[in-house]
Amino acid sequence: MLELRSVTAGYDRRAPVVREASLTLAPGQALGLLGPSGCGKSTLARVAALLHRPDAGTLLLDGTPVRRWRHRAPREQRTAFGVVFQQPRLAADPRLRLADLIAEPLRATGRRDQIPGRVTELAEATGLTPDLLTRRPHEVSDGQLQRACLARALVLRPRILVCDEMTAMLDASTTAALVAAVERYRRETGAALLAVGHDRTLLDRWCDRTLHWHEVARSRADAPT
């Protein structure tokens, strides 16, 4: 269970981009978060995944308040999350072959013995053929790289998956393949999903419930002057 209570966050304390946002993600739930470009969805998604420290408010993970973010967060909290971002080229180390990209979290957490098995499983689950696994990011398409980023997000078997506009740059067939891979993973593991986007049709089809930004956070226009 993930609860955000009155979270305020941004890049300048005097002008936060997220104001008093609250939402609850129950175990196994798929929650969509819809809103216009620039409203603060990605910032809130990053706070929810412990990647960005909020200026105010509380975040509870299974009832325990989160006190540290990013590399300071305890490993068991950090590894509860798998995150996929909108732009795979910004999220992937250009020097790594796709197999190493997928295996990165296993290496970082000392689980090298699991690498061959998990990489093979996840390449299959995300539709990556073996020849693609030996290529570097500049040698594959955006869609192929995003498949590898999704595989990396799943490699530690997270309880909560945060997909921030995961399919925004992709064609319909790659979008369908990635959504199907996420759904299969959720069916097998019972993981929850927070899917951020601006495509209501996709979010409604994908999620149990879709919230609009104005139901989650105060708008910047409401800010006290």
Ligand SMILES: Nc1ncnc2c1ncn2[C@@H]1O[C@H](COP(=O)(O)OP(=O)(O)OP(=O)(O)O)[C@@H](O)[C@H]1O
């Ligand atoms: N690293 C940063 N430094 C300063 N400002 C930022 C930074 N990242 C985002 N912002 C600003 O914060 C605001 C919210 O950005 P955010 O990416 O959270 O919105 P979004 O709703 O996800 O938008 P989109 O749908 O276009 O991805 C924007 O005005 C943006 O310019």
